[in-house]
Amino acid sequence: MSWLLNLYETYQANEEQVGKIEKKRNDQEYTLLPVSHTTQTAHLEVQVTEDGNFYYAEVINDKKDAVTLIPCTEESSSRAGKKIAPYPLHDKLIYVAGDFVAYGGKIEEPFSYYIQQLGEWANSPFSNAKVQSIYAYLKKKQLIHDLVEAGILFLDNNGQLIDKWDSKYGDKPPLYSTVTGSVESTFVRFTVYSPEKILTKVWKDPEMYESFIKFYNQHLSDRDLCYVTGEFLPSTERHANKIRNSGDKAKLISANDSRGFTYRGRFTESKQVASISYKASQKAHNALKWLINKQGKIIDNRVFLVWENGGNEVPSVTEDSYDITSLDPFANGSNPKIAFTNQEFAREFSKAMDGYKSNLSTEASINILVLDSATTGRMAVLYYRNLNKEIYFKNLVKWHTTCAWLHRYRKNEDNQPISFFGAPSTKDIAFAAYGPNASDKVVKGLMERMLPCIVEGRRIPTDIVRSALRRASNPVALEKWEWEKTLSIACALINKEEGYNLALDKENTNRDYLFGRLLAIADVLERNALDSGENRATNAIRYMNAFSQHPARTWGTIQASLQPYQVRLGKKGTYYAMLIDEVASKLKYEDFNDRPLSGKFLLGFYSQRYDLYQKKDTSTVGQTKE
Structure with a gap:
């Protein structure tokens, strides 16, 4: 539980960041999510007036703007398949459209559950004007009718909603191009328009966050000991997903396999394993999402994260x-x-x-966390360390x-x-x-x-x-x-x-280091003798692999190939020849053999080459003559 506790404490220490919009390098927005909120990729934005009438709708084509902060319940955050569990405000078309059945839909239950839940919020003491405006419009059951009139949705010859676009209807409209699958899965977000004042978008309004949190808290019960905070608080068995992105279904904590081997011989129900409060779960998961967006590194869906509480x-x-x-x-x-x-x-x-x-x-600690998922439903903590700073x-x-x-x-x-x-x-x-x-x-x-x-x-x-x-x-x-x-x-x-230095160690008599030095001198000698337009590899480079395996035998081949280049360089060639003799003389007789070289020869090669180019021209360190 230590990683959950540290994430929970991170949320507590950064509560002033809740709801504040930040941007990644790709300009995609993110924020530290409020409790009882999650994110969803919206396809369609609908604006209603303050008195509860339809005003405007547009398809969201910009993916950076599509990620929307929405309120959620325990049930809606973990719904899957055919389970009916509406989000409290923004949701799929099948949930929010009261006239869906009138235009060809087969079931009415999603809307009835949705509008009842929204009505409870709109009529509660914790409601606000925006919730009431959206509720007043949606209970009229005319969303699809208005979207058809606005040219967003389209009907077939029988007056039924076109669920999937066919080429016989002509060019595909924007919404049908944006939504994957049937149009009933269109995710709709709502906001309120006023001709007299500029209103904050609903999903960016802190007052909306507070309104739903207070409303939803009154529904939480079933208190138990929280293994994270050590307090008796309302517990939960449903924990957040969408940890790495808004489409991520994998969960870190899950206990839905009561009929398998999960509890057999040990427990009769999941809460006997560990009990986590709703507040601790929400805050820890939201802090994790925020940190991943802010400073996490993701490679092939594996998250590498380092943070301080x-x-x-x-x-x-x-x-x-x-x-x-x-x-x-x-x-x-x-x-x-x-x-x-x-x-x-x-x-x-x-x-x-x-x-x-x-x-x-003084007491700060650093957390290192690695996460990954083997399946779409389960995520694992692969590595975790909490260290004193x-x-x-x-x-x-x-x-x-x-x-x-x-x-x-x-x-x-x-x-x-x-x-x-x-x-x-x-x-x-x-x-x-x-x-x-x-x-x-x-x-x-x-x-x-x-x-x-x-x-x-x-x-x-x-x-x-x-x-x-x-x-x-x-x-x-x-x-x-x-x-x-x-x-x-x-x-x-x-x-x-x-433990070597970059600077050339002329006193080092290690066999592998000396062989590396010899190879570097041969490389620089030949490179300096080549014409400026000649960009081929030197013999030292060409034979480097063979040299690492059979240094004595290969060195004979390389040294023999150096003769014409030494002549071409004149006095400078003589200098390199003397340097070769100096380095070779440090090799012991019994070390001049074909035993494969260790990695030390690379250190000798790099340091010797670096030293030679330093002497050639300190203003062009490391540059070779091309």
């Missing part, structure tokens, strides 16, 4: 170092070789994390300063390449391990496996590191940009275990 911004575990801090090793023309070592980055990153921590209370930020700093390398694959808002030092995002790690064409199912699986490595300090799974190493060691099979990105991410993963 007070609603303060906290860095996510799925982001890379640049997303979290925007630390740029090349800012203000600084030389990263001197001014942005691992130690310098660690200090700067820690300062950035201190900035986040200063906005949190000090522990969370300590582990986050450790991850970003140990799984760190120099990366050049990011682009700014102007689509210009930028460089950053630090850890890659979990999604980019999936890119390095499985390639850009990996399915979302594979990507979300890797992201979930990486969470304990970041949050709990566990080792990176060996298969992920090996996969990234294998792809980085085979540049011929990849495009240049893809290989460069894979290479730097693979170096970061390997560095997490080895």
Whole structure:
């Protein structure tokens, strides 16, 4: 219950945000839902006058505007199939149209249940003028007639409502194009029009929220001990869906299988397992929906969410170092070789994390939650951790300063390449391990496996590191940009275990590191000797995969191919030849063999190449001669 309690407390701490409209990056609106409210995608908007007459109707073509905040009851929020359970105000055409049967409908019960419920609200002490106006219009039972007159709905030759459009009727009207299936499933939302004043849309009006909440609270009974809050409150067995989006039917809490194996041998009814109050369920689920819209990351319907109960911004575990801090090793023309070592980055990153921590209370905790559904009806909590802020930020700093390398694959808002030092995002790690064409199912699986490595300090799974190493060691099979990105991410993963610096370690006598240095020198030597228009791969790059498996034998082939390029470069070629001799002399006799290289050779390759290009021109760090 701890995740439910933390979501409940998040709602309590952010109640001032209830009903306030916010926007995502795609301009789609969302809000922290009031209790007893949910969202629904509307197809049609109907305006009525204050005195209860039809005024105007229009089809909602903009999907960003279609998501509508509506009041709901326990029964309506969990209705399915042929179950009759009307929403209190906005609902499908079959519920809200009193003349549906007169135009070909077969059953009248949906409307009778709907209008009775709406009438109770309109005539209660908690009603307001807008509810009364809508009720006064709908009880006249002429909605379909008015929609036909307005050119929204159409009748056939027998005067019956055309349920599904046929090409024999001509071009398909807007509503029939918008609604999937029969027209009776059209979801209608209502609002009130006044010629004298501008009225707030019904689904955006806080007074409407309060009106229904007060009306519905009087119907709640059946008090029991709430396992979330520890109080005796009206309980519920029906819990919210639409957690990830307005069309999501999967539930986190469900107990409707009383005839199966759910209670056999243990309980006779679901409330004996756990009792959750209506208030706690509503607030926890609404907080979860709000947080997912606000800061959740969704990959193939799997939700990755990090939040702090007070609603303060906290860095996510799925982001890379640049997303979290925007630390740029090349800012203000600084030389990263001197001014942005691992130690310098660690200090700067820690300062950035201190900035986040200063906005949190002393007792603040961080929640990490992963959700997914295997079926359309059930959703599961795949991963959950609640950590003290000090522990969370300590582990986050450790991850970003140990799984760190120099990366050049990011682009700014102007689509210009930028460089950053630090850890890659979990999604980019999936890119390095499985390639850009990996399915979302594979990507979300890797992201979930990486969470304990970041949050709990566990080792990176060996298969992920090996996969990234294998792809980085085979540049011929990849495009240049893809290989460069894979290479730097693979170096970061390997560095997490080895603890090397980006700066070239000339005193390092590790066999694999030295072989990597030799390969980098060969690559730079040949690249500098090629004509500017010659954009082919060097022999070092072409043989890199074979070199990683049989370094001694392959090095002989690569070194032999370097002779003409050394001659072409003249004195500079002599410098590279002497550098090769210097590095090779550090290899022990018994180490010069064909035993496959570990990931350390990539670190030696990257650092040596980086060092050579630094010396060539510090203003074009990392750029090769094309």
